[in-house]
Structures are given as structure tokens and as C-alpha cells.
Amino acid sequence: MLQVDFIKENFLKVVDSLKKRNKDYSSDLKKIIDFNENRKKQQTKLDALLSKVNNLSKQIGELFKNGKVEEANELKKSVEKIKPEVKLLQDLLNSNNDDLQELLCSIPNIPNELVKKGTSEKDNEIIFESAFKISDEKLDEHWDICEEYNIVDFELGNKVTGSGFPVYKGKGAALQRALINYFLDKNTSSGYTEVQPPILVNEDSAFATGQLPDKEGQMYHISNDNLYLIPTAEVPITNFYRDSIINSSDLPIKLTGYTPCFRREAGSYGKDVRGLNRLHQFDKVEIVRIEKPEDSYKVLDEMVEHVKNILEELELPFRILRLCGGDLGFTSALTYDFEVYSKGQKKWLEVSSISNFETYQSNRLKLRVRINEKEKKLAHTLNGSALALPRIVAAIVENNNSPEGIKIPKILHKYTGFKFIS
């Protein structure tokens, strides 16, 4: 959520930057400023009125104590006259604030200056591509290979739950476990602390990281208890720090966690959802950071380097994209996507997304850093996948398929205990 004061002070710049998202928010932003001015006026009026009531009430108490019941009752009457006015102002203020809040929630984060205008993923900038050759050779797709080696059973998942909930079997399951362990080890050795968060979250948490109200329909909702299945570990982990003030000496905060993730993926269709490409339940290891504002972009680069290193160790061809305004997530100021090339499908598959949210989340989280005795600032939050499993598995299966079986990347051998799936 953006801060009203910032919008007001930088109005033209904000409008202009948001245009990179292909929408003109100027009239909404103006309304926000108006609602805020209203809020101030109404609040001031209400405060003055309440102050009057407080004073009179004190006097009434005093009069009763001194046995002056008559006078007290007189005063009571005058307070009673003020009360409807208080009620009215209070209601007015509340409804104004609700409107303000709703509008604020509908404005996405301001794209960083590095973000280019663009309408879709086609306009994303490729900022790195690892060296490899795209060949015309006809290779099998992972859903066929998985069936051949019996490592992922899509049919069984359909039976037990529905499409998008595959069952991993034998060495397929072992490969998943190996990847999770490798990712976690990699992250903790870079200074991230491992956590195991809840995978259901309440409404407050889903709101604070920005899933609500923006992505309401994309989350599985448990209506009995009003809880949401997490779409990413970002939600519970970042919410550890909701409503808190952190000493700047306690920064940086670096956390990593493995969780299953759940997404309804309403609206997805066709080839995109084939095999492991797009699932309703998948595994992911996430990295989350809380930083001082002045450090966050340096940290973003560091996170990109970290994930780059993992993909190099896995020996997968990959590229890094800087997302354009049209593809940038609602809450993000700058995002780098990692895609691996999957040789069977001849397709780039997104395996990681690393974002700096600046103060957009922390404003909702009420997550502040104490700079010194007097000064507090909203922290910056960042997170990224390191890494999402299914598409990594798909790429390994398609790229490393050979007559002897699927070659397991060397770095994983100590985790799998086997070098081939055959």
C-alpha cells in the first residue's frame, strides 16, 4: 500500500511511474488525496468535540463529588445534546476512511525506474542468458518421460484430488526431497535461517502481504475457519513481522523456508498446464528478507546472484528477465524472473521470481525499523523463490534424458544417493 503523503508530495511522478503499468491512476490518486484531506478535517472536528465531552464529564464527576446534583444534571443534559453530533461525525469519518482504504488498496506499487513500460511478458528485458545451444532435435516432453520411468503419476493425483495435484513416486519423490534439501542447505549456508511456517494463514496475514484483496480468487479458502492455504511461503514468513518495530541493529533479517504452495490458477488453460508446468499444489523453497530502505536494491542484486549460482550448480540453461510494467506483480517495485530452458517442450519455464516490495508490504504490515531514539521508518521487504520445484524437475527430466536414463545433476548426488533415474 502506498503512503498518502508520498502520493501527495510526488503526485506527477507517481502518476507517471504507474503509467508503466498501462493504466492512468491519476483520478484515483486525486481522490485519495481528497479523502485524506477530508479525514484530517473530520478528525480535527471530532477531536475537538470529544475534548469538550471529556471536559464536561470531568466537571460532572467533580459536581457529584461535591453533592451538587442539580448542577450536574444540568451539565448532563448539555453533553447529551452533543452526543448525536459525535455519532454523526464518527460515522462520517469511518465511512470516509473505509473509502480511502479501499482506494489505496486498489493502487499497485510504483515501478522502480529500471522497469520499462510494456504490455505483456513479451516486453520483459533479458538481462542474462547462460551459454547453450538450442537444437532442433526432437526430444521427449517430461510428462511422457515421467510416465516411462514411473516417477510422477498424474492420473493417480486426478483420482485422489483432481488435476494439478500429481503424485510423485519412487525416484521422482526422492528427487523432490533431494532438491528441497539442497536448496535449503544452499540458502542456510548463505546466512538464511531456516523456518517452517504454517501453511494456512488468516485474513490479516493474507491482506498484509497483498494477496487480499488483489488475488482473492487465486487462493484456496477454508470457509469454516476463515483461513487461506498459502500460495507462497512469503505470506506466513513475512507476516512474522507484522505490527512490529525492529531495531536497525537486528537487520538484516534473512529467512528461508520450504512449504507446499497452493494456487487455484483460475483461468489457466491449454498447454501451459500440461504435466508439471502449472500445478495447484507444488513445492517451493522461499527466501525472505527485511532490510533498511537504503540497502534493499543492493540486497535484491545479491539475491539474484544467489539464485543464479544455484541454477549454475544444477547445470541448467537459464536466463534472467527484468519484468516490464505490464508483467510486474501488483505489490512489487522491481522483479527479476528466472527461467530455465526445457529442451523437450522447447520452452522457457519460470522457476523463480525475486522482488523488492520497498515499503508497499511493510506499510500494510506496519513493519518499521527504529533508526535511532526518535526516528522510525518503514522497512523494505524482499523475497524470492530459491527455488520452485516442479519446473526444475521438468527441466532436469527433459534436458538430462539419455539412453541410460535421466542424469541427476552432480550437485544432487549426495542428496539422492543415485546418479540416474532409469
Added chain:
RNA sequence: GGAGAAAUGGCAGAGUGGUCGAAUGCACUGGUCUUGAAAACCAGCGUACCGAAAGGUACCGGGGGUUCGAAUCCCUCUUUCUCCGCCA
């Protein structure tokens, strides 16, 4: 799931209708004293909003209500603890 008790500042813990934004202790910060430290003593020490400031307003788990006035009374939700039941 059933019965009961509870939720107050960073922590502990007073406070059952008015002078309570809240005693006291601990922790923390600054100072005095000291060659230095400790101890002792003095002072400061929540968050948010409005305001240039003075100051004002709100917040005692969340929401609602009663009252001229609520931390205190009522309703409701959540959480914690104890006992019973069930259970990986």
C-alpha cells in the same frame, strides 16, 4: 468437543465506574558520583492521528453496547491456561 479461569506498557504486575495513558519493580537511555567499573542517587523512557507549536484525540486481546463518563459493567469473537474427552 465439554467445564472453568484469564488477557493491562519491552517483561513482571497493581488497578472493579470519575483526578487512569495507567501505580510499583525489572530492563533500557541520559546524568551525578568514581582513575575506571559496579553500587547508589537524579531524570527520561509506548503507539498512532491532527497541529508550526502549545496542545488535543484514540488505544488496557479484537469488535459492538450501556453511561454525562469505561481498563473497570454487558454482549460477542479470538487467544492462553487448568481439568475432562479424543488423538499423530
